[in-house]
Structures are given as C-alpha cells and as structure tokens.
Amino acid sequence: xxxxxxxxxxxxxxxxxxxxxxxxxxxxxxxxxxxxxxxxxxxxxxxxxxxxxxxxxxxxxxxxxxxxxxxxxxxxxxxxxxxxxxxxxxxxxxxxxxxxxxxxxxxxxxxxxxxxxxxxxxxxxxxxxxxxxxxxxxxxxxxxxxxxxxxxxxxxxxxxxxxxxxxxxxxxxxxxxxxxxxxxxxxxxxxxxxxxxxxxxxxxxxxxxxxxxxxxxxxxxxxxxxxxxxxxxxxxxxxxxxxxxxxxxxxxxxxxxxxxxxxxxxxxxxxxxxxxxxxxxxxxxxxxxxxxxxxxxxxxxxxxxxxxxxxxxxxxxxxxxxxxxxxxxxxxxxxxxxxxxxxxxxxxxxxxxxxxxxxxxxxxxxxxxxxxxxxxxxxxxxxxxx
Numbered sequence: 439x440x441x442x443x444x445x446x447x448x449x450x451x452x453x454x455x456x457x458x459x460x461x462x463x464x465x466x467x468x469x470x471x472x473x474x475x476x477x478x479x480x481x482x483x484x485x486x487x488x489x490x491x492x493x494x495x496x497x498x499x500x501x502x503x504x505x506x507x508x509x510x511x512x513x514x515x516x517x518x519x520x521x522x523x524x525x526x527x528x529x530x531x532x533x534x535x536x537x538x539x540x541x542x543x544x545x546x547x548x549x550x551x552x553x554x555x556x557x558x559x560x561x562x563x564x565x566x567x568x569x570x571x572x573x574x575x576x577x578x579x580x581x582x583x584x585x586x587x588x589x590x591x592x593x594x595x596x597x598x599x600x601x602x603x604x605x606x607x608x609x610x611x612x613x614x615x616x617x618x619x620x621x622x623x624x625x626x627x628x629x630x631x632x633x634x635x636x637x638x639x640x641x642x643x644x645x646x647x648x649x650x651x652x653x654x655x656x657x658x659x660x661x662x663x664x665x666x667x668x669x670x671x672x673x674x675x676x677x678x679x680x681x682x683x684x685x686x687x688x689x690x691x692x693x694x695x696x697x698x699x700x701x702x703x704x705x706x707x708x709x710x711x712x713x714x715x716x717x718x719x720x721x722x723x724x725x726x727x728x729x730x731x732x733x734x735x736x737x738x739x740x741x742x743x744x745x746x747x748x749x750x751x752x753x754x755x756x757x758x759x760x761x762x763x764x765x766x767x768x769x770x771x772x773x774x775x776x777x778x779x780x781x782x783x784x785x786x787x788x789x790x791x792x793x794x795x796x797x798x799x800x801x802x803x804x805x806x807x808x809x810x811x812x813x814x815x816x817x818x819x820x821x822x823x824x
Contacts, residue, residue, distance in 0.1 A: 441468075441706070441708070441709075442707055443705060444709075445461050445462040445463050445652075446460075446463075447460055447461075448615065450598050450615045451598060452598035452612070453606060455607050457598070457607045459598065459613065460611065460614065460704060461618055462614075462622065462704070464625040464626075464628075464629065465626065465646070466629065466635075466637060466645065471710060474710075477710055480717045480718060481717050483717070483721050484640060484717040484718075485640060487724035488724050490724065491682055491683065491727055491728055492677070492678050494680075494682065504682075507734075507819055508731075509552055509556075511684075550579060550581065550582055551580060551662055554577075554662075554666060555669075557576055557579045558670050559669075561575065563673075568627070568667070568670060569627045570623065570624075574593075576666065577591060577593075577659060578592035581658065594619045594620065594655050594656065595655065595657040596616050597657075599612075599654065599657070600612045600613075601613070601654070611701060613654035614653055619653065622653045622655070626646060626649050626650065629645070629646065639675035639677050640677065640717070640720070641713065643668045643671040644716040644717070647664055647667060648712060650663070650664040651664045652700070652704060665685060665686055665689070668685060669681035682727055683724060683727070685719045692715075692719075696715070699712045699715045730818060730819065733818050734818055738759075738763060741795075741797055741814075742756060742759060744797070745795075747794065748787075748794070751787060751790060754779055754783055755790070755791065757779060758773060758787050758788070758791070759797075760776075760777065762798065762810075762812040762815070763815070766811065766815040766816055767809065767811045767816070768810060769810070770785060770788070770810075773788075773810075797812065799813045
C-alpha cells in the first residue's frame with residue numbers, strides 16, 4: 439500500500455525568510471487504513487481498557503472527587519510538556535486564592551487548562567458540536583491569563599510559524615500559512631462530525647489529534663488543545679461518560695517517539711504506525727488511571743478505619759477526611775466550608791490527624807494561615823507510571 443506525502447507544500451515567508459509550508463490532505467486517509475490483525479488486536483485492547491476506565495464511575499463512592507484531582511494531574515503534565523514548572527501541589531495552592539510562593543504564571547496556565555477542559559465537556563454535553571465555536575471558546579479559556587493572554591486567545595494565528603530549528607528554512611516542520619487555516623480547520627471539523635461518513639471514535643480521536651497538530655492553528659496552546667480534543671471526542675461519542683483519558687504522561691514519557699510518529703504520518707503517510715503508538719498510549723493510560731482510582735479508594739477505606747483510634751472525635755474526623763478527599767491541599771477555612779464543622783473543631787481534628795495518625799501534614803510551619811496536605815493522596819497521584 440502506497441501513500442507517501444499526506445499533503446502538499448506551498449511557498450511561504452516566515453520572519454522574512456522563504457520556506458515551504460505544509461497543507462495536509464483532508465481526512466480520512468486514502469487509501470483506507472490497513473487494520474490488520476496486529477493493529478486491530480491492539481485497538482481491541484485499548485477499547486477494553488477504556489471500558490474499565492469508564493466503569494470507574496460505578497466503582498468509586500464519588501467519581502467527581504477522583505475527576506477533580508485527576509484532571510489537575512493531567513493539566514500539570516500537559517503544561518509541563520510546554521515548559522511550565524508548576525507541580526500538582528502548586529496548582530492546588532494557587533487555586534486557594536493564589537497563595538504566595540507559588541510560580542504564578544505557571545500555575546495560572548495550568549489552572550486555565552482545567553477551565554478549558556471543564557468548559558469543553560460542558561458545552562459538548564449541552565449539544566454544541568466540536569467545531570469552530572467550541573474551539574475558540576476553549577482556546578480563549580486556555581489563554582485567558584498567565585503568559586497566554588498576549589498570544590491571540592480565541593483567534594487563529596495571523597502569521598507563519600515553524601517548529602524546530604532556528605530558521606524557518608531549516609525547521610523540522612512548517613505548518614500551513616495563516617490564509618489556509620480556515621479551510622484546513624473546516625475540513626477537520628467535518629471529519630470530527632462524521633461528514634460525509636462516520637469514523638470509529640477511537641480512530642477518529644487518533645487521526646484528529648495528528649491533523650490538529652499538523653494544522654497548528656494558534657500562536658500558542660496548540661499542544662494542550664490538541665491533547666484536549668482526545669477525551670472530548672470520546673465523551674461526545676459516549677465511549678467515556680467522564681473525560682478521564684489523559685495521554686500527556688505517556689506522550690511526555692515517549693516524547694521522541696511521539697514527535698517522530700507525527701512527522702512520519704506527514705512525510706510517508708504511515709497512519710498505521712501512529713495508530714499503534716496511540717492505542718498503546720490509550721491502553722496504558724486507561725489502565726494506569728484505573729489503578730490510581732482503586733489505590734485512592736483503598737486509601738480512603740484504610741484511613742476511615744483508622745479514625746476509630748480518635749474515639750468520640752471519629753465521626754467529625756470522617757467529615758474532615760471527606761473534605762480532604764475533595765480538596766487534598768487546603769486551609770482551615772476551606773475545610774470548614776466543605777465539612778460543615780467549626781474552625782475550632784477542624785483545628786483540633788487536624789492536630790490529631792497530623793500528630794496521632796500522620797494522615798495530614800502542615801506545609802507552612804506558621805502559627806497562622808496554616809495549610810494542610812493529605813500527603814498519601816497527593817503521593818498516589820504523583821506516582822510516575824512504570
């Protein structure tokens with residue numbers, strides 16, 4: 439099967455230098471994908487893993503608690519690919535009214551990622567198709583603060599960019615010129631929305647991600663938004679009821695292979711090699727998410743049982759532990775709001791949870807405005823998949 443180049447080059451100018459920019463062919467690929475036994479088998483494995491991931495919502499006492507933290511872990515990892523240094527703890531501290539000592543720009547960018555995903559899922563559930571309007575809304579949310587505010591929020595880029603290399607004529611890749619972006623996105627939008635024919639949602643997510651990264655429609659935020667498209671497509675298709683599939687950890691771990699597969703598609707048309715990589719990412723990531731959810735569930739059960747050691751305080755301590763599961767880094771004010779307990783009661787319980795049971799850890803070392811972390815919870819989320 440011969441495909442070769444999956445698009446064509448046009449003359450362009452970037453920074454006053456002539457270069458060759460790439461305009462991708464419309465999807466689906468031609469000739470059609472060769473779903474041989476090996477690839478189909480791996481697709482089946484990925485779909486089984488997605489089924490187990492979707493079942494988390496029935497396994498967990500409160501799936502929204504897992505979603506809260508897991509989305510934030512993904513936001514941190516996705517933004518780290520783009521060069522931010524913010525950690526999961528930094529993000530949670532920033533979300534408590536911008537705590538001092540947190541790298542503000544980095545934390546803002548990660549927080550915007552969470553907002554963009556939340557917005558995208560809500561709009562899809564409201565019936566808005568994955569199209570130009572939704573894309574612009576999400577990009578605006580993504581770039582609304584931090585360093586992105588001056589990078590054209592909600593607007594296609596108006597100039598030629600290039601990726602890799604210090605000059606456009608020596609770049610690894612030069613995406614489409616700005617005057618071609620609208621037609622490129624329009625073609626991708628039709629494919630995502632099954633015009634003129636339907637595509638299997640998992641394959642659609644895989645192909646759409648490559649096409650989005652190839653078009654590179656924005657001045658900034660393309661990588662993050664391109665990764666957000668994946669869970670969004672699967673939620674819209676009903677494959678996942680919650681946006682729990684986040685491939686940033688896998689893509690970051692295998693970054694070189696990831697970029698090689700993207701470029702391989704453009705130059706040789708080897709969509710099958712990309713699909714093998716993608717469905718392995720899906721299977722690995724979904725399996726890891728299920729493991730993480732189960733470990734958090736076990737942690738909750740174990741620590742709930744340990745609260746009996748506090749005697750008459752155990753009931754109130756259970757309410758406080760539930761609050762920490764909702765927000766694993768918090769100060770007394772937040773914990774009072776979430777638990778319904780008084781500041782005096784929360785203060786006493788936190789002292790007991792820290793000194794007697796070792797469940798929480800105070801982070802500031804101060805006597806006032808103290809912040810507590812549910813350390814074992816954070817450690818489970820931060821654990822790097824093997």
